[in-house]
Amino acid sequence: MHPFTKRHRDSVAALGETRLIEAIRRWLGDVCPPPPFGIGDDCAVLPPAPRRQLVTTDPVIYGRHFNDTVPPRAVGDKLLKRNLSDLAAMGARPTAAVIALALDPRVRTRWLEQFYRGLAAAARRFGVAVVGGDVAQADGFLGAFLTLFGEAAGPRVVPRTGAHRGDWIYVTGTLGGSLLGRHWRFTPRLAAGAWLAHRREVRAMMDVSDGLARDLHALTPPGAVPALTAAAIPVSPDARRQARHTGHTPLHHALSDGEDYELLFAVAARADRTALERAWQRAFPRLRLTCIGRFADAGKIPPGSLRLGAFHGYEHLQ
């Protein structure tokens, strides 16, 4: 559905701000706590947080994170899941969210309704309360900016930094070709992230959102380089499908495409990898886990390792 309309009566301008906010509260339904202290006051009020809190913010913007081919329900779903993936990447679970909407007055009310219903369904599924937000006018624009709060699911959170030279590099699921639909059909790896945060041998973790080749830099310890085995990279069926049309190899897509929303993590060099992989199999029998290489000394890259320099990943702002 195209989000804009030329018919005034179908647009959010016909509703006006006050009725739009009432409608949003209705569309969100039970994921929106009752007043006071929810949507409608100057601030939302959250209960005290006895543990450290995690906060992340990610938007969906028309023309960038979605287009007319993505159903509006899926856009709302994707908005929450993008942020959930960031929580998953630190081993956290979600609690609450606020959402700032910026939109042209010609946005179709029906589009927005479907968007919020999709967001609400995802919030219900993952146990997130939508506690507040803002609506602002922005001519020729449609974007929603969500800020998500969470808490550690266990005794620690796992940062991106923490890997050492020699550590093994693992990734969940398969990579590449997300443009064929997985960029909005993905499942945030919350359960897997929480499980991995309980394993002491997992030293650093992040999610793959800009392509493995690009994201892996953030996990790489100083003085090391990722030495990957090309044959080990879990190339997705979508990456193979897309390669038929683009002239790139499936491996190129697996390394360079963005929006995989899989977990990428480092496992201590001396860890019992067999024990880890067996425990994973029992916990997540249907989610692939692959060791794709290790962090080598910058001067001692094993022969035959994949050179990541040739792959760029998704570069923003270009």
Place this chain on the structure above:
Amino acid sequence: MHPFTKRHRDSVAALGETRLIEAIRRWLGDVCPPPPFGIGDDCAVLPPAPRRQLVTTDPVIYGRHFNDTVPPRAVGDKLLKRNLSDLAAMGARPTAAVIALALDPRVRTRWLEQFYRGLAAAARRFGVAVVGGDVAQADGFLGAFLTLFGEAAGPRVVPRTGAHRGDWIYVTGTLGGSLLGRHWRFTPRLAAGAWLAHRREVRAMMDVSDGLARDLHALTPPGAVPALTAAAIPVSPDARRQARHTGHTPLHHALSDGEDYELLFAVAARADRTALERAWQRAFPRLRLTCIGRFADAGKIPPGSLRLGAFHGYEHLQ
């Protein structure tokens, strides 16, 4: 300064995302906590919050909340202050913020630097840590979406609901004509908000951001109407100045213009108003406090009361 440039080398596109994020961290300086767990990881990590937390989100969007006449430093300053005003309105103090930026690749790097330096200066002044954020590309657009966290400054927070029929209506400062510059030169009423939250006779509070005539509805208890005294409305010198050019009366501007960022609150009908006003005088000798009327029975509006129906305030989405 116009935020967009035609010269590639002056634009954020020339920097690219990675170097832009490094630059943002540098521009923010000491208001940005050191890694890990600050900017650069999947999530920001905040300390446990022993009290209830307050959350609010408000953006600044080019063409809507600022234009080429507002210095970029003032735009960053305004972004934080808009959100601080929401915390003030509940009697809270700020703790931390995250900021999601959406921008065209042609945005001028120098504009953005000044924006972040202005934001950092305000964050330093008000004791806010900028703990995380996101940068997303949005063609033809420039907007920054801030989510601010805070905690109650005293034993309670003051919601918008809570006024009763017969309660007195008060407002701080003077109103109207913010377009002449006060829309970005204002001071968020944090100290006043915290002070008022400690006074039991203050039953409901909000900030005036869309014009008194519009905002007052949110404070009005069911079955009541605001009965205002026209002569009591604290009309700002800017409202008088603007009236000379617009054909409207100064009172019209005081009631209808947005972005006053003053506090509007209800005082219990039986309160000792003289004691309240004297205590206020001692605490805030330079900030005007005005009783502008009271909430009357819907059927018993005192003769001579101002009819708010003729004034609309700022209507979004039109």
